[in-house]
Amino acid sequence: GQNIDQPTEMTATEGAIVQINCTYQTSGFNGLFWYQQHAGEAPTFLSYNVLDGLEEKGRFSSFLSRSKGYSYLLLKELQMKDSASYLCAVNDYKLSFGAGTTVTVRA
Amino acid sequence: DTEVTQTPKHLVMGMTNKKSLKCEQHMGHRAMYWYKQKAKKPPELMFVYSYEKLSINESVPSRFSPECPNSSLLNLHLHALQPEDSALYLCASSPTDSYGYTFGSGTRLTVV
Numbered sequence: 001g002q003n004i005d006q007p008t009e010m011t012a013t014e015g016a017i018v019q020i021n022c023t024y025q026t027s028g029f030n031g032l033f034w035y036q037q038h039a040g041e042a043p044t045f046l047s048y049n050v051l052d053g054l055e056e057k058g059r060f061s062s063f064l065s066r067s068k069g070y071s072y073l074l075l076k077e078l079q080m081k082d083s084a085s086y087l088c089a090v091n092d093y094k095l096s097f098g099a100g101t102t103v104t105v106r107a
Numbered sequence: 108d109t110e111v112t113q114t115p116k117h118l119v120m121g122m123t124n125k126k127s128l129k130c131e132q133h134m135g136h137r138a139m140y141w142y143k144q145k146a147k148k149p150p151e152l153m154f155v156y157s158y159e160k161l162s163i164n165e166s167v168p169s170r171f172s173p174e175c176p177n178s179s180l181l182n183l184h185l186h187a188l189q190p191e192d193s194a195l196y197l198c199a200s201s202p203t204d205s206y207g208y209t210f211g212s213g214t215r216l217t218v219v
Contacts, residue, residue, distance in 0.1 A: 033208065042197055042210040043150065087149055094163060095140075095199075095208060097149035 002026045004098035006088050011104045012078055020073045020086050020101045028092030034062050034073045035087040037100070043087055046073065078105045109134060111211035113198050119217045122188060128214045130181040130198030136209070139181040141173060142197040144213075150197055156181060188218045 003025040012018040024032070031050040035043035047055055049064035049071060061074040075082055083105045088098040111132045120126050130139065138157045142150035155163035156175040170192075172184040181198055198211040 035210075040195075040215070042195075042212045044210070045208065048207075094152050094155060096152070100149050 002090065002092070002096045004088055004090055004096060006086075006098040006101045008099070009102045009104070011106060014078055014080060014105055014107050016078050018075045018078060018103060020075070020088075020103070022071045022073070022088035022098055024069050024071070024088070024090045024098075026090050026092050026096065029066065030091045032062075032064055032071050033089040033091065033095065034060075034071075035089060035097075037085045037087060039085075046086075075103070080105050080107065109209070111198055111200055111209050113196075113211035113214050115214060116212065117215050117217075119219060120185065120188065121219055122190070124188075125184070125186045127185065128183040128196055128198075128216075130183075130200075130211055131179055132200045132209070133179055134200065134202070134209065135178075136200035136202050136207075137178060138201045138203060139175065140199040140201075140208075141181070141183050142199065142210075144195040144197060146194075154183075185216075188216075190218050193217045 006022045033048050034046040036046050037043040047062035049062050054063045059076045064071045085100040085102050087100045089095050114129045140155050141153040143153055144150040152165050153167045154173045159175045170187050174182040195213045195215050197213045199208050201208045
């Protein structure tokens with residue numbers, strides 16, 4: 001089976017940094033994705049990690065440690081538009097999602 | 108074209124109706140997926156098509172019937188749905204079974 005855990009909610013101030021952790025236990029592993037989803041909209045791709053280490057993409061970075069079954073998404077210089085749900089998803093033979101972390105950015 | 112297009116965007120149907128959801132991509136992706144998402148829950152996989160053949164059915168009730176007429180199109184036929192089937196239905200595609208998922212904007216389905 002698959003078990004993907006991430007915090008339910010996080011709140012941060014505009015301009016700050018937030019780190020969303022994701023731990024996983026899956027029967028197989030073929031990469032980890034992070035998606036952003038605004039309410040009522042489809043998920044949009046943020047990042048993909050298949051090897052250990054840090055992937056940086058503008059204000060967003062994602063880290064993976066396969067031996068620890070651990071990833072995080074780092075959001076820097078938070079903006080109000082970053083208020084959304086962030087989904088960690090692990091790919092083995094299918095893409096399985098964590099429950100999502102709702103990030104609220106306050107002015 | 109780097110999009111997955113889903114139609115309709117919204118659908119209201121009665122429990123005795125038959126309707127279909129459509130999904131189209133022209134990125135040459137050979138894997139296509141249907142996901143169901145309830146409010147404040149993550150997407151849940153329903154079906155996977157790989158090279159136009161059904162490869163995964165996640166024990167979905169038979170009132171949902173997928174169809175892949177060709178490599179660019181994916182349909183989901185709906186019949187005798189229940190109110191609890193109301194959800195956002197997402198289509199996705201990827202170039203292989205492993206990487207580069209692109210999601211459509213979804214069809215918000217309401218069963219009355």
